[in-house]
């Protein structure tokens with residue numbers, strides 16, 4: 001009886017759905033579209049490129065040879081402005097002249113990937129033991145710890161920005177590349193550890209205790225039971241948590257910005273993209289192509305863990 | 321194989337004591353059934369033996385060694401859990417040999433044992449399946465296999481049949497007995513089903529609210545229950561308990577005097593002049609219709625039982641009858657022709673009747689109050 | 695060997711959780727305390743810190759830039775909390791209806807939430823670009839609402855609006871997700887019973903749906919407040935001229951006249967406010 005709709009209502013529903021989906025997807029389509037457009041086409045509101053331009057991708061992935069950067073029409077017009085001082089003109093022009101730091105996408109990709117995998121792996125490792133302890137072992141102080149973890153995971157990164165930087169300056173880590181990278185890994189671990197603990201702990205609690213007891217009578221110690229029984233049963237959740245941590249590290253900008261700004265070769269993708277945007281090589285098609293390429297692994301992960309992740313998130317392990 | 325002994329065991333969860341001074345001894349190769357109503361502490365007892373819970377007080381002794389502080393994995397005990405607790409990610413073969421792997425048994429021995437056990441339990445065709453692909457009975461057999469294969473000192477079973485349907489339960493009952501006969505491992509088997517207890521145990525231990533009420537062979541428990549709890553818990557339908565008065569030469573029920581015919585039936589302890597109020601216990605199966613009682617003369621008799629209800633069960637019929645103000649359950653055979661509303665006279669053997677103290681619920685013939693001075 | 699099962703379990707528990715506690719203690723708890731310590735110093739990058747007592751706080755509380763930043767933050771929070779919750783609720787109600795390809799739609803909707811901020815901000819920049827952007831094309835050329843093209847992101851006032859819109863776009867999916875999982879657990883019978891009692895769709899929404907999800911909505915509001923109170927990257931990347939408190943802290947700490955002592959004191963105040971929110975959340979919403 002409920003849920004029967006008239007034709008008119010169906011049209012309204014379709015229209016609303018269309019608007020919502022458009023709202024969600026339009027920026028992505030815009031990015032894709034612009035990344036495939038030639039410069040003369042940018043101002044054209046149509047999303048379909050007049051002529052397909054794959055140069056930006058080729059360049060970023062190092063497929064074709066890096067071409068001379070053309071000066072956009074609009075900028076040329078700007079340069080004709082007689083009010084502009086000579087220095088200002090030079091400054092604008094130099095943005096387009098130098099080919100020195102054309103964006104080495106594969107390198108940034110690798111930096112980000114290694115950093116994220118390391119951080120996610122370590123975070124997962126710590127979380128497996130920690131979550132097992134507070135979800136399945138009985139000890140005094142367990143519930144206090146569980147609550148503190150929840151508390152801690154709501155304290156965001158920005159608050160720790162100054163003291164963490166000062167700490168790493170104090171112990172001399174901020175002065176070197178490897179020190180900075182090490183600090184960054186640590187920071188990514190703490191940004192993901194509370195969530196990982198939370199999500200894994202919730203999952204471990206759903207595994208029947210009798211399984212571990214059976215393992216104990218079969219001759220397993222607790223640690224053996226964890227590795228031989230609990231972990232094999234948690235594989236989907238382990239993957240989910242790993243990917244989630246990976247994505248957080250992959251997306252992180254603030255701390256990478258603070259710690260790695262001066263080490264250009266070690267930039268992560270978010271940092272590199274931001275510096276590309278503010279640098280002399282700021283050309284829309286290249287930025288958009290780089291955006292697309294940064295987005296793609298996340299979309300892959302997303303499709304991969306969609307199921308478990310939404311469940312994990314709705315069951316309380318939410319974190320940004 | 322090993323002997324198992326529980327000595328003055330107490331178990332507290334926080335401030336709540338759930339086991340009170342448990343003493344129990346199981347000889348090598350014995351099959352003992354621990355039976356009692358839900359929540360009486362049966363699982364807790366098993367878990368203490370297995371080492372899954374701490375013992376608050378007392379000692380668990382396996383083969384003359386106190387194992388209180390030994391971790392479960394070092395006690396060499398095999399346990400079959402109520403929900404089987406099969407490892408979902410391992411197939412049947414891996415489930416069965418997991419314990420052997422942990423014990424680092426050699427490959428050859430492992431294969432030989434697996435084959436033997438699979439054959440004994442008729443699991444050969446399922447070895448590559450995961451637990452989720454098995455029926456309840458098959459899972460149960462895998463759980464058994466996991467225990468048997470290990471050559472453990474003691475088997476612990478925690479209501480292993482409670483998740484099966486009636487027919488399968490019946491079948492598995494004899495199967496477990498058969499296996500026990502083959503492997504002869506010391507076994508403690510927990511159930512709340514008194515039929516299982518009666519049919520399977522070499523010895524039965526009846527427990528209630530953390531206290532052992534009685535232990536003995538099934539027949540001892542059935543024929544000489546030491547108190548009203550055991551009397552009514554064991555046997556189905558359960559024993560009738562009637563308000564009565566006990567005198568040196570007779571019992572009085574609802575104004576009817578039933579005389580003791582033989583000397584051995586009589587109480588040999590002091591009784592007050594006005595009679596001792598008691599509960600008289602008679603199992604429904606021990607009644608006979610007067611018309612068909614061959615030894616009519618030597619039997620005791622309750623007259624004028626009015627029939628409220630007859631439930632025919634085939635060979636037997638179960639009757640609800642009223643004697644004075646008290647109702648009884650009676651099981652007679654198909655020869656009885658009386659109808660609902662009729663009255664009949666019921667015979668019973670006084671030696672099969674029990675006399676319980678109304679205050680302590682104890683069997684007066686086993687725990688007599690005061691004997692006369694000799 | 696001479697300890698009981700419980701003691702052994704408890705020791706193992708502590709052993710396993712210790713690394714996590716160590717890391718969290720060293721890199722979260724300690725920094726929070728260290729931050730308080732720093733806020734009483736004139737922090738020099740050379741490392742020679744000078745104790746100044748409450749001077750940082752005094753300067754901060756006299757600084758008009760701080761108050762304007764606070765005001766921006768309040769506007770930002772108001773817009774984003776309201777926006778994400780309302781849009782999330784609306785979309786959740788929509789997605790709870792039956793229609794073909796619903797599962798696809800439900801998945802697609804989550805995309806903005808999972809996309810890295812960095813990979814989408816520049817797309818948004820492009821949309822509002824004064825020269826090439828579709829926004830100006832629509833407003834100026836198609837609808838003729840304005841005669842000249844505006845650089846919406848260039849002006850801090852209008853940039854705030856863009857930043858809020860971006861946050862709504864990016865984060866309504868999580869509100870949607872939490873609301874719809876609650877919606878799906880509401881018993882259908884209730885709606886049918888209410889319909890029998892003569893309740894129309896709107897009445898049903900107010901009498902059944904809203905009371906059922908009010909708890910989730912409350913949770914979402916407070917969580918969003920907590921999260922956005924600290925939000926740095928998306929604001930900074932999209933419009934560095936919108937100075938919410940985290941951005942303001944960053945500028946104070948790392949650009950211009952570097953003043954990390956002052957930045958620390960801003961963080962301390964922020965932390966206290968956040969703790970207040972968390973305690974409220976834990977007490978009132980999680981009911982510990």
Ligand SMILES: Nc1ncnc2c1ncn2[C@@H]1O[C@H](COP(=O)(O)OP(=O)(O)OP(=O)(O)O)[C@@H](O)[C@H]1O
Pocket residue numbers: 333338356357358359360361362363364365512
């Ligand atoms: N971990 C525990 N903490 C507190 N009380 C417990 C715990 N485990 C068991 N109990 C209590 O101990 C008593 C005995 O429980 P136990 O599980 O041994 O009963 P059982 O005889 O096995 O019952 P069932 O037939 O229902 O399995 C119960 O009252 C139960 O509430």
Ligand SMILES: [Mg+2]
Pocket residue numbers: 362363364478
């Ligand atoms: Mg039990």
